[in-house]
Amino acid sequence: MLSGRTSVRTAILLALAALLLAVAPARAEDGYDLWLRYRPLEAPAQRVYRASAAELVAPAQRSPTLEAARAELERGLSGLLDRSVREGANVSQGGAIVFGTPTSSPAIAALNLDLSTLGNEGYLIRSVRIGGRRATIIAANADIGVLYGAFAYLRLVQTRASVADLDIASTPRVQRRILNHWDNLDGTMERGYSGHSIFDWHRYPDWVDQRITDYARANASIGINGAVVTNVAASAISLTPEFIAKAAALADRLRPYGIRLYLTARFSAPLELGAVDTADPLDPRVRAWWKAKADEIYRAIPDFGGFLVKANSEGQPGPQDYRRTHADGANMMAEALAPHGGIVMWRAFVYQAENRRDRHMQAYDEFVPLDGRFLPNVTVQVKNGAIDFQPREPFHPLFGALPKTPTMIEFQITKEYLGLATNMAFLAPMWEEALDTDTRVADNATVARVVDGSVFPYALTGMAGVANVGTDRNWSGSHFDQANWYAFGRLAWDHDLASRAIAEEWARMTFTNDPAFITPVVGMMMGSREAVVNYMTPLGLGHLMATGHHYGPGPWVSELARPEWNPVYYHRADRAGIGFDRTATGSNAVSQYAPPVAAEYRDIARTPEKVLLWFHHVPWDRRMASGRTLWDELVVKYSQGVSDVAAMRATWTGLRGRIDDARYEQVATFLAIQEREAQWWRDACLAYFQTFAQRPYPDGYAPPPHPVEYYKAIRSRFVPGDPGDTAAPFRGG
């Protein structure tokens, strides 16, 4: 009965489906399905795709990964095509989908495909004829490639791409495509704006929730193959036998989806766990402890990925506590992991207690001298910019400066500095901007080509993103933040993908293929990050946020213990002008870039205005390209950010009814919040900077409604994700 094809049956089915959903609002669109939203296609598309996906031909012997591929195709196609999908051992009719590896699938083996270029993770999707019948094959050398191919095929259907005459071969551009979860073992999330950690350590290893499998599916669908499940501000407890057993249960659930589990390693763990009276990386007892610990972990987790380490940074312990180098510390762990194939991801995000001439320069100063001194299974993880995930930063000078040291890039998916989860900011254009920047250390030496090993022959390549995933039903705290998770995975797989194409893909899969929705929404997404730059930190400003929670403006903050914690350290506004002189007359941070880049940034006339104040202290009256003075331009940019958000709201309002009300309403509300916060940022920053500029507002631009004291007095409490603002703990009730 269920294979009935008549439009009557279809109509009944759809009507009843609608009814079922209607009578159970708990089943309303809550975002849980993410972009893996396999709702029935509209009728015309239905007919087309049904003809191309009439049956599934799966390998008879299936590994858990191949079973995941079969299950996903079955789930996706039966949802999209609105009928159960026949499964057979052979191609029995036109429109078969045949998937597997040459070793698992006789049907694939019989085709004698050349899969030599696909490597271990790549896949091939090709339209072929088998026994005269039309078929689509999804083939790969390894099972995980087949799973990636299955998701890729479903994406074609979800986005209404043609599935005729397919010949797609795809392989990832970097080896390690990783989510870094800044999740604490107590379930809190540092810089998390989507509820609680999805990792339920207390109940591991006994109970691992279905949510973890759905998390793994989502990651596999975009090619993510690793997860660091503990915070870089690490707890040694995660390395105890009890917690290793818990991690093993989690790894078992991630494994079928090709996701390796990584842990953060607290450098002082051997000391804190009472094993040794030191954590000196050159002490043989310490080295033996890490070796034994690695062996212990691999007994529980055979495919354990390795360690991510934050050392000698923001109070974290590290090798320098013992007058050793980052290389000494990283190599000690690398030596312990090497026999098992594990790696060390050593973060270059370091700054020390003693103040330096310019925080911007410290990572370069510390790591360049160490180039070549790291073991082969060590990679340095470098943030896209030299400060800290600001709305816009120039690329980090370490990219291209470590020819002998594999250099990963670290992006932040969670929006610590771009308005938390209630401000819409599609981050792919920001990441694309960084990846496409030419370091000029060689010909065509973009940051992306440095990271993927094209510029220097890195044996180890990767991209990491700080996750925005939590227990909120929609995973990311807002529906549009799901797009950033999606975009990170897609760019990590292929950094040549255009952010606009990614946005469109995601919007079609997540909401609807209605062009009247897609076109304006993709437009909103593409402009959203620049809007944030403008209402927070235009023209190369940065680090102007409030202290601790980083929510809202705090450009006036100047009393924090360390100079580089204070916004005034970064904008340096005075009566003369504003901006951080990083040329020879200042910190000379520009000298850390390759000569052609340094020459450009050194020259105020050649420095792009979008990063002008990052490198130069600029007089208020300097003429900008627009012909306006710097002060006027600053006012215009801040105001532009606010009006851009207002325009986004207006666009969204025009889309009411084109998607479900539940998601529409949340987005509409969040855009209203964003417009208010954009105004707050604009007014607070201009009111403050005006105390230095002391110039009038250009015609048509209203001064802030309040004096700067008003904005200084605003105090936000209990902002999510703030590691420093927990409610005071009390005992008992």
Place this chain on the structure above:
Amino acid sequence: MLSGRTSVRTAILLALAALLLAVAPARAEDGYDLWLRYRPLEAPAQRVYRASAAELVAPAQRSPTLEAARAELERGLSGLLDRSVREGANVSQGGAIVFGTPTSSPAIAALNLDLSTLGNEGYLIRSVRIGGRRATIIAANADIGVLYGAFAYLRLVQTRASVADLDIASTPRVQRRILNHWDNLDGTMERGYSGHSIFDWHRYPDWVDQRITDYARANASIGINGAVVTNVAASAISLTPEFIAKAAALADRLRPYGIRLYLTARFSAPLELGAVDTADPLDPRVRAWWKAKADEIYRAIPDFGGFLVKANSEGQPGPQDYRRTHADGANMMAEALAPHGGIVMWRAFVYQAENRRDRHMQAYDEFVPLDGRFLPNVTVQVKNGAIDFQPREPFHPLFGALPKTPTMIEFQITKEYLGLATNMAFLAPMWEEALDTDTRVADNATVARVVDGSVFPYALTGMAGVANVGTDRNWSGSHFDQANWYAFGRLAWDHDLASRAIAEEWARMTFTNDPAFITPVVGMMMGSREAVVNYMTPLGLGHLMATGHHYGPGPWVSELARPEWNPVYYHRADRAGIGFDRTATGSNAVSQYAPPVAAEYRDIARTPEKVLLWFHHVPWDRRMASGRTLWDELVVKYSQGVSDVAAMRATWTGLRGRIDDARYEQVATFLAIQEREAQWWRDACLAYFQTFAQRPYPDGYAPPPHPVEYYKAIRSRFVPGDPGDTAAPFRGG
């Protein structure tokens, strides 16, 4: 088409429904629907109930509360009866459901019903004939009564009760039926085992999630009419204008469901918020501050319920800091709230920094002298027992000791001391045990009749339960913990309901009406709390848990700063025996009970064995009713607790396939955890007590596999709900 009645259509519908659920596992049973689970009835029942619910006749003019009633009936009946329900202005056919108040519904008014006994919250459900046609009326004096009646009618259908010849009149036994949420403004939950707080303060007032409406529906369905949305360990921030505006948005969403919002009031708020240099309740400036604060709150929340206050307890500030009494403090707030109809719930859970002869006696000592000195809008909130929500405690001596002071009872729904969310313990029998105990201060003076104002003419009555509600998809951290939320509401509405009847009602609504499932599951539920008592604290023992998180055994703990924080203070085990002598030879706490009760507890021969060690220090060789020595009896009871859990597991295993796999599997896993933890409790406690008893184990009872040192060395980290064990906060990433 959708009103089609043929069994063919029904079969198609059910089959397609099954398909839809099958192809979208994200839609699997996750417990979100709670007991409001309106799945289609089995076919035979379908026919019966459809005939009695053929159409809805709703008031034309509907308040939000009446609209909620209509929507719930529509949602419930269309789900249960598997068809859309016709709605009409008049009874047009047999089997109409007519609901409303005489003022809102002409049809109800025309029946000239006598609703005089129903009060403001009661309802009447009666089978009648209107214009010769069969109809069921749901009538009440106020809209909220109609909503309660609508849920009651749906419950009849969900539990397959007869809906013929109905004549049900129901009114609540106490006025205030309240959930106390120990939720912090940062989203953490003290003693919460179900994720994050459902209250998303950061996004209020702009965005209030659908989850809050579903929370309100669930509460209204069991008659809960108040929610204290902040922790008793209070933050003054909740009384700032910013947070009052947030609370108002939350109250707006709760109001249609008859739920009033309450806040906890930090006694030192006027001081902490910098308004006054003292919090002395007799200082006119402090009184003026609270008066103005109350006025401010009521401008934002016209139906604000009032304040819950934890003062001079566990480090919380209070009137005694200024040498004033609890009455001085409570009356100051009561005076401020009175003009608006607000109340003060002042907690009797007090114990002071300086140690007392017996913590058990302190609340009585402090509050009895104040009886009669509280203003009429003050009620004292008293925990069911004198210590702190232990698996079993005798009733609190304050019940019956405050003839002039309204006395609420406070239960703990969240299982701080009964195994968190992974141990099954249905708490209704524990609450029933407390409510049914006779205080003997008058004839038929059960705790329940004291609380409901039958014994003394209290103008203010209520019951409070510490909520177990969080952001976990299943709300309560486990499926069976939902039953405790449900049972609290039902008992607060009517304390004469039998816990077994409540368990059966809940299981039928939540899982299935299959008697092969219901009978064994109700049996498990009814025995589950006694199992916990046996493997944790049998024979009147109490407070033996580990420190801080209270997870697992810690009977040996003796080094905590204050004597009454240590388990050894409670069990007093020595070579001679075990137990706390609360007779005249000891603390004489028994003297706080009414003479007949005191006489019973004073006499070791008359003291029920289930509370024996609570009141007496008993020699290890004393003969128990079983004929065994106390030591042997202790071994038998601890062992019984473990075997009871093993039996529960076996029972559950036999039910595989009778409900959905998703919920079955989680319960099965949690029961496995519970059996392991029961064994842990048994072995640790016996290994420890044996060091005093130094007696052999009775035949057939195995000694613990490890010496006591092994159990002492176990340290549990990052246990949920522990206010003292948060991951150390770090800045930045």
